[in-house]
Amino acid sequence: MNDELESFIEAGKIAEKVLREIPHLVYDGQSLLDIAGTIEKIIIDNGAIPGFPVNLSVNQYAAHYTPSLDEKTVLNSEDVIKIDFGVSINGCVADQATTVDLSGKHELQVKAVRNALSSAVENIKPGAKVEEISKHIEDEIVKLGFKPISNLGGHMIKPYLLHAGIFVPNISNSNDPSSEYVFKEGDVFAIEPFATSGETGKVADTDKVEIFSLKQVRNVRLNASRKILAHILQKYSTLPFARRWLQQDFKSKVIVNAGLRELVRNDVLFKYPVLKDVDNQIITQAEVTSIVEKDGAKPIVPISLV
Numbered sequence: 001m002n003d004e005l006e007s008f009i010e011a012g013k014i015a016e017k018v019l020r021e022i023p024h025l026v027y028d029g030q031s032l033l034d035i036a037g038t039i040e041k042i043i044i045d046n047g048a049i050p051g052f053p054v055n056l057s058v059n060q061y062a063a064h065y066t067p068s069l070d071e072k073t074v075l076n077s078e079d080v081i082k083i084d085f086g087v088s089i090n091g092c093v094a095d096q097a098t099t100v101d102l103s104g105k106h107e108l109q110v111k112a113v114r115n116a117l118s119s120a121v122e123n124i125k126p127g128a129k130v131e132e133i134s135k136h137i138e139d140e141i142v143k144l145g146f147k148p149i150s151n152l153g154g155h156m157i158k159p160y161l162l163h164a165g166i167f168v169p170n171i172s173n174s175n176d177p178s179s180e181y182v183f184k185e186g187d188v189f190a191i192e193p194f195a196t197s198g199e200t201g202k203v204a205d206t207d208k209v210e211i212f213s214l215k216q217v218r219n220v221r222l223n224a225s226r227k228i229l230a231h232i233l234q235k236y237s238t239l240p241f242a243r244r245w246l247q248q249d250f251k252s253k254v255i256v257n258a259g260l261r262e263l264v265r266n267d268v269l270f271k272y273p274v275l276k277d278v279d280n281q282i283i284t285q286a287e288v289t290s291i292v293e294k295d296g297a298k299p300i301v302p303i304s305l306v
Contacts, residue, residue, distance in 0.1 A: 007092035012300025015094040019305040051086025051093030053242035069244040091160035095190040097287035113286040116140035116193035124297035131179040135172035147201035149194035192287040198279030205273035228259040
């Protein structure tokens with residue numbers, strides 16, 4: 001096995017530790033900032049770095065919601081929370097997500113994405129097409145009365161490229177060019193079903209943005225922006241990072257916010273708006289990273305933990 005795949009496997013071992021801790025971290029009254037900070041600390045304490053900021057998307061929010069440094073949100077007993085996190089070793093990211101339904105009222109919808117995930121991973125093998133896997137995801141979600149999110153899905157992962165060009169839609173017949181991709185031995189994919197109780201089955205951007213990643217290096221005017229860019233290059237490379245991480249590193253919200261504005265304006269950074277169900281309905285999610293082997297796909301964490 002090559003060093004790259006070994007790094008993914010090692011990242012998976014740490015991701016498994018995080019997944020086993022989640023039941024103790026997520027409860028009524030717990031703050032989002034504490035959950036994110038604790039998960040990121042577990043990753044660092046185990047010799048890795050976060051592959052991206054911990055996403056804590058509650059109820060109708062689907063993805064990209066990471067708490068700000070002054071976040072006051074706490075969970076309540078009716079919430080459904082998606083915990084999406086990444087563990088990076090040498091840029092090889094174990095990308096995992098699970099849903100916790102605090103009330104127990106949405107367990108069928110949680111089951112829908114878990115079934116979809118299991119079915120998809122069981123059917124990935126060299127020679128299978130992405131389109132076939134998308135159909136397994138869609139069928140399992142629809143079977144239980146929910147709708148897959150058509151504009152979200154899984155993705156190929158390569159070192160320092162969390163989304164490496166090949167998309168795995170959560171619906172079949174999506175017309176996405178990636179649907180024709182044929183899985184190959186050695187591929188690494190995060191399979192990521194999302195289900196909604198809404199009618200439309202889509203998410204849309206909101207105005208909230210707390211996550212960014214490097215797009216390209218360009219000259220910028222502000223000295224603060226140049227320092228922030230150098231810091232991003234040295235510490236995060238092309239992996240996503242949180243505004244709050246920079247604010248902690250630079251000890252100034254004003255400087256960081258000004259620098260981020262200029263870097264986004266000059267097309268240096270990608271920004272990741274929080275995504276929300278267009279019908280404002282509950283969304284559930286399950287995700288596991290798998291390595292495609294000769295006879296099938298091997299999840300790098302036990303799929304039962306997701």
